Amino acid sequence: MITAPPPVEVEKNYINAEHGLKSWLLTQDHKLIALLYLISVTAFFFIGGLFAVFIRLQLATPTGAMFDSNTYNKVFTMHGIIMVFFFLIPSIPATLGNFLIPLMVGAKDLAFPRINLLSWYIYIAGGLFTLWVLFNGGVDTGWTFYTPFSSSYSNGYVIAAGLGIFINGFSSILTGLNFIVTIHRMRAPGLTWFRLPLFVWAHYATSVIMILGTPVIAVTLFLLVLERGLHIGFFDPAYGGDPVLFQHLFWFYSHPAVYIMILPSMGVVSEVISTFCSKKPFGYTFIAFSSVAIAVFGFLVWGHHLFVSSQSVYAGMVFSVLSYIVAIPSAIKVFNWTATMYKGSVRLTTPMLYSLGFIGLFTIGGLTGLFLACLGMDVHLTDTYFVIAHFHYVMVGGAIMGYLAGVHFWWPKMFGRMYPEGWSKLSAVIIFVGFNLTFFPQFILGYMGMPRRYAAYPAEFQVLNVLSSAGASILGLGYLIPFVYLIWSLKYGKPAGPNPWGATGLEWQTASPPPTENFEITPVVTTEAYEYSTEEVVHVG
Amino acid sequence: MAAHDAHGHSEVGAHTQEAHIVPKRVYFLVFIALIILTWVTALVSRIDMGPWNIFVALFIAIIKASLVVFFFMHVWYGTRLTKMIVASGLFWLILLLFITMADLWTRNWMGVPGR
Numbered sequence: 001m002i003t004a005p006p007p008v009e010v011e012k013n014y015i016n017a018e019h020g021l022k023s024w025l026l027t028q029d030h031k032l033i034a035l036l037y038l039i040s041v042t043a044f045f046f047i048g049g050l051f052a053v054f055i056r057l058q059l060a061t062p063t064g065a066m067f068d069s070n071t072y073n074k075v076f077t078m079h080g081i082i083m084v085f086f087f088l089i090p091s092i093p094a095t096l097g098n099f100l101i102p103l104m105v106g107a108k109d110l111a112f113p114r115i116n117l118l119s120w121y122i123y124i125a126g127g128l129f130t131l132w133v134l135f136n137g138g139v140d141t142g143w144t145f146y147t148p149f150s151s152s153y154s155n156g157y158v159i160a161a162g163l164g165i166f167i168n169g170f171s172s173i174l175t176g177l178n179f180i181v182t183i184h185r186m187r188a189p190g191l192t193w194f195r196l197p198l199f200v201w202a203h204y205a206t207s208v209i210m211i212l213g214t215p216v217i218a219v220t221l222f223l224l225v226l227e228r229g230l231h232i233g234f235f236d237p238a239y240g241g242d243p244v245l246f247q248h249l250f251w252f253y254s255h256p257a258v259y260i261m262i263l264p265s266m267g268v269v270s271e272v273i274s275t276f277c278s279k280k281p282f283g284y285t286f287i288a289f290s291s292v293a294i295a296v297f298g299f300l301v302w303g304h305h306l307f308v309s310s311q312s313v314y315a316g317m318v319f320s321v322l323s324y325i326v327a328i329p330s331a332i333k334v335f336n337w338t339a340t341m342y343k344g345s346v347r348l349t350t351p352m353l354y355s356l357g358f359i360g361l362f363t364i365g366g367l368t369g370l371f372l373a374c375l376g377m378d379v380h381l382t383d384t385y386f387v388i389a390h391f392h393y394v395m396v397g398g399a400i401m402g403y404l405a406g407v408h409f410w411w412p413k414m415f416g417r418m419y420p421e422g423w424s425k426l427s428a429v430i431i432f433v434g435f436n437l438t439f440f441p442q443f444i445l446g447y448m449g450m451p452r453r454y455a456a457y458p459a460e461f462q463v464l465n466v467l468s469s470a471g472a473s474i475l476g477l478g479y480l481i482p483f484v485y486l487i488w489s490l491k492y493g494k495p496a497g498p499n500p501w502g503a504t505g506l507e508w509q510t511a512s513p514p515p516t517e518n519f520e521i522t523p524v525v526t527t528e529a530y531e532y533s534t535e536e537v538v539h540v541g
Numbered sequence: 542m543a544a545h546d547a548h549g550h551s552e553v554g555a556h557t558q559e560a561h562i563v564p565k566r567v568y569f570l571v572f573i574a575l576i577i578l579t580w581v582t583a584l585v586s587r588i589d590m591g592p593w594n595i596f597v598a599l600f601i602a603i604i605k606a607s608l609v610v611f612f613f614m615h616v617w618y619g620t621r622l623t624k625m626i627v628a629s630g631l632f633w634l635i636l637l638l639f640i641t642m643a644d645l646w647t648r649n650w651m652g653v654p655g656r
């Protein structure tokens with residue numbers, strides 16, 4: 001259905017303020033940088049997705065129709081590296097966070113606009129390194145780069161891939177730094193900490209992890225590069241190192257990294273649910289502090305990845321208990337969202353559908369995480385498809401559902417246009433069905449003992465693998481539909497107006513798309529967030 | 542409400558920018574201290590103190606790093622928030638080292654090799 005673009009008077013906004021490639025590549029506007037990130041993470045998402053397609057095609061038959069084992073190793077490695085470091089980590093913070101945090105705190109931009117642009121260039125530089133690896137033969141260590149295979153035996157481009165992630169880490173650190181300073185120093189008058197939207201709290205907690213955790217992965221990969229390139233012993237016993245040390249250092253960052261992916265999604269879901277129930281979130285302070293608790297306790301559980309790696313049993317016991325404890329703040333959020341919806345008049349819009357999907361799938365992902373935190377169970381389940389299913393429920397069912405909820409929720413704000421509601425709801429349902437069909441069979445496969453990272457499997461596992469591959473094709477279709485209608489909506493969508501959802505946040509008080517300076521007059525906040533009964537923002541001259 | 546004027550918020554902490562102008566003397570003194578400590582490190586490395594070698598070397602290194610962080614990186618004159626961020630970074634490093642070492646210390650308690 002193609003209709004003529006509706007007549008809107010062209011107002012000055014951040015997109016049409018300046019023209020030309022240079023105005024984009026040298027911009028210091030957090031909103032344009034957010035769009036640069038949006039375009040780049042989408043590109044990486046589809047590259048990473050292509051590798052997922054290869055994996056599911058390979059596993060459609062027991063003997064593997066597409067690749068030999070060596071190539072298959074490279075395929076799942078590239079899938080992991082690209083999805084984790086170049087899509088999931090920057091996905092919400094660098095796009096929605098970049099766009100919204102200044103708007104939500106009533107500021108004109110982030111604290112350090114140039115550093116913000118620099119972070120995008122660093123991200124692109126790290127990404128180019130990784131793509132270079134991809135086109136020159138790849139790397140076969142898995143995204144975890146375990147030593148001593150990676151440092152001494154692998155034939156892939158370990159050094160280049162490690163440096164790519166090392167470089168990319170700085171983009172993450174700079175983004176986190178920018179958010180923390182902005183949230184501390186640039187809140188509008190009257191916007192106290194406990195009046196901040198929960199999205200901002202979630203990003204504050206995320207930024208803390210980015211700043212405290214990312215240097216560790218950067219240094220770890222750098223040590224790996226030193227060991228592989230210069231044979232300085234850190235991890236390889238042959239040079240006097242300890243391979244388990246690598247796993248400690250790697251997971252010190254990479255477990256909290258899961259919270260870099262999921263906390264921003266939780267922030268999105270808090271906003272969406274509150275808006276579409278037209279209610280204050282139940283237990284605002286609990287949701288806010290649970291974000292911080294997740295960020296802090298998330299750093300104390302990394303050893304649950306080392307239960308069978310000759311870590312001491314006593315350390316394992318402590319890590320197991322701590323891993324159970326970190327489930328509590330996550331559960332607090334799930335219960336609070338549910339309580340918010342209770343007796344609310346729920347509007348089932350597209351962002352709300354994604355958020356409901358998030359709650360269900362994240363709950364499954366989180367609870368199966370407890371299976372893996374259990375020492376005895378984990379011995380059976382380590383490195384099986386149960387683990388794969390578990391973390392895809394958290395990262396795809398959780399993080400990506402939240403990302404799509406956020407993109408659909410704030411799309412009208414970012415571009416001033418609505419997308420077709422029918423198509424968007426349909427694709428949300430397709431994604432939900434496709435996702436479950438892809439990953440639920442993997443729980444069963446893993447429980448039956450199918451190991452991860454193998455190019456072939458015994459014939460009795462085929463039915464479940466075919467189900468999974470079929471689900472993946474549905475899921476892939478589900479991701480393509482939003483890609484098409486969102487681009488379509490840029491030109492043909494109905495004008496959205498400043499506040500299409502009737503939400504309360506400061507970002508909805510300004511025009512859609514917002515002007516370059518965000519607000520014509522700095523807003524003054526006089527009430528709590530999510531005040532749905534009363535008008536909350538007064539403008540003063 | 543003139544205090545809430547629209548322009549007051551576009552720049553971060555305008556009042557911290559006028560902050561401290563550290564006299565050149567301080568930088569030179571810190572520099573001399575760093576040189577002397579480097580010289581001490583080299584000197585100490587020639588004396589064998591058995592297991593204490595590493596502790597002495599690390600102790601000197603910590604003093605040097607603190608001088609750099611406090612004076613060259615201006616943390617000494619920073620806000621409470623800056624100091625807190627630096628302290629939490631240090632605390633996280635201690636967490637990383639301590640918990641990782643806790644694994645190593647308890648590894649042979651079961652009497653089973655590798656456990």
Ligand SMILES: [Cu+2]
Binds near residue numbers: 302
């Ligand atoms: Cu973990």
